[in-house]
Amino acid sequence: MKFIKKGFTLRFTISLLVITAILLTLLTSIISAVQVNRSSLISNYLNKNESYAKKLASNTNDLLMTMQGNIWAVAQILEREEATDVQLIDDLFQENTQYFNSLVVADHNRDIQAISPHNVGVSIGDRLTSEQSKMAVNTKKASISEPYRATTGRLIILVSAPIFDKNGIYKGFVGGTIYLEEKNVLSDMLKEHFFGDGSYVYVVDKSGNLIFHPNNKRVGQSVIENEVAQKVISGQCGSQRVTNLEGNEFLAGYAYEPNSSWGIISQTPAQVVDKPTHHLVTRMLLFSLPFLLLILLLGWWIASRIAKPLYTLAQFSDEATLRPVPAENIPEIRSSYYEVRLLSQSVKIALQNMNQDLTHLRHEVKIDELTGLANRRAFDGMMAEWIASNMPFALIMMDIDHFKLVNDTYGHVMGDEVLRYLARIMQLMSNEDDLCFRYGGEEFGILVKHSGLGRAKEMADRLREQLAVTKSPTDSSITLSAGIAVFPVHGRSAQQLIEKADEALYQSKENGRNRTTVSQLPGA
Incomplete structure (x- = not known):
């Protein structure tokens, strides 16, 4: 009799399959859970930052309207005066220190008639030379300027309103300034929005220049290459994942403020989702371990139960390898195990009905069970x-x-x-x-x-x-x-x-x- 080298037993193979199936199922579950959890976290941060940016845009709009209203009120007070009263300008500035870093009154030649406070680097009689002051005189309208470098060297924004005399003749303008690189009303409103998870807010003007950033040294820099900055200054609102100019990935929400054409961006570092994801994986592994061990023991026991009765059928197969037997000639295997006898009979029946079943199956898989239509x-x-x-x-x-x-x-x-x-x-x-x-x-x-x-x-x-x-x-x-x-x-x-x-x-x-x-x- 020919001896066959012993290979893997059925018990070992089934046990290995059970272990592999369990591990793959666990791995699939963890990967799916991580992907779903990560996607959910990213979506939540994007939605939160977009909503937050819209809220800040609304707050900024309200702030700018208040500042414009205050400058208009100052202009109307000055219109009633025959001459510029220096003390009056000081009093008006004190009433608006929460909004402006300085207050300046210039005539139609842009010569300074009054300024408060008095230590800002220019004096009464000096002439303003910036394009923004020229625009204020030429347009004779209220405006919010783009950021520019003043003669004092400061990066400022000018909120101005025209002054007319009682006969409607243009006298000049009054302007309130915001020192972007120093403590100002905009930074006071936005600096509190820097969170422990690395989230922060920054603001760009319509040219893509930073007018507020938690890192004050970056104020005035151009970020026009930033994809989010390009979208927000074009008037769009929304959210997306973005890589900033320093190579860091963020989950950003952005909103457009139409009164000033500024863009408000609220963003969170993308790696903020890593910590809860790692925590989720750890918890899943710890929770699954007892069940994994239990299922492994159960799988080994089931494999043993299956292998024992099938061993008889395996012996017949071993004998049949020397003399192949057609399917219809497979003898009945006498055994006390019902499973073995059923398997032997099923093999014969399966071979006879295979073609018929396949034909029927091909038809069934193309029909919708409920309606009878094609699926x-x-x-x-x-x-x-x-x-x-x-x-x-x-x-x-x-x-x-x-x-x-x-x-x-x-x-x-x-x-x-x-x-x-x-x-x-x-x-x-x-x-x-x-x-x-x-x-x-x-x-x-x-x-x-x-x-x-x-x-x-x-x-x-x-x-x-x-x-x-x-x-x-x-x-x-x-x-x-x-x-x-x-x-x-x-x-x-x-x-x-x-x-x-x-x-x-x-x-x-x-x-x-x-x-x-x-x-x-x-x-x-």
Whole structure:
């Protein structure tokens, strides 16, 4: 008798498979949980920062409107004066120190008539030379300037208002300044928004220059290359992951402040999600360990129970390797174990019925069990076949309007009846060559063979109108919305056609439901 070298036993193999399956399941669970948790954290931080940036933009708008209102009030007080009173300017500045770093009054030649405080680096009689002061005189309007370097060397913003005499003749302007590189009203409002997790807020002007940053040395720098800065100064609001100019990744939310054309950005370091993710993995491993050991013991015991009765069948197989036996000639294995006898009989029956079962299976996997229509797999296969043969056809995508209300009102059993009812109507109103299918949920469709837009739209409208006047199983009519795309007019791939039909279906929903929308032609 020929001896066969002993290899792995069935008990060992099954135990190894159980261990591998458990470890892979655990690994998959951890990876899935980490991805979901990480995605959720990132989404939360993005939404939080966007909302926070919008709130700060609103607060900044209110602050700027208050400052403009105060400058207007100062201008109106000065309009009532015959001459500029230095003491009056000092008093008005004291009332506005919470908003401005200095207050200056200049005539129509931009010569300083009064300034408070008096130690800012310029004096009464000096002439202002900045483009911003020239603009204030030329426009004779209230304005908020872009940041600029004043003659004192400071980076400032000028909030100005014109002054007219009693006869309406322009006398000059009064301006309140914000020293961006020093303590100012903007930094007082925003500096508190620096959090322990590394989150912080910064502000850019419409040219992409920093006018506030927690690191005061960066004020005045251009960040126009920053993708978020580009979006926010163009008037957009939103959130996204971004890598700043220093190479650090952040979760940023941004909002536009229209009164000044400033952009407010609130951002959090992307690595802030790492710590809770690591904590989640640790907890999952500690929690799973006892269950892992228990399942391993259970798997070993089950493997032993399976291996013992199957050993008899394995011995027969070993003998049969010397003289192959056709399936129909496999002898009955006499054994007290029911499983062994059942396995022997099942092998014979399985070989005889295999082809028949496969044929039946191929049919079953292409039919939707609930409605009897073609399912998604059959739909994908048919569409791929038609596209490959370059056959013109139309795709009608349909969705029952307010189907959730049917389920909520009558229950899911009645909801299933409504789906079967729609399927019957679709089959009655379509041709033999067409393919009616259930795409998923309450969404259905028809592949209309050798069809253009006209016939497809006529079919969709007839179906829609028939449903609207016919009682459904709920004893009332239902309506549906439809979208149509045509091959090859709207696309030459299945994905393009489905997207176009879905877009048209969504348009039908948006325009009031119970209607058919034809997808727009590319480039239209």
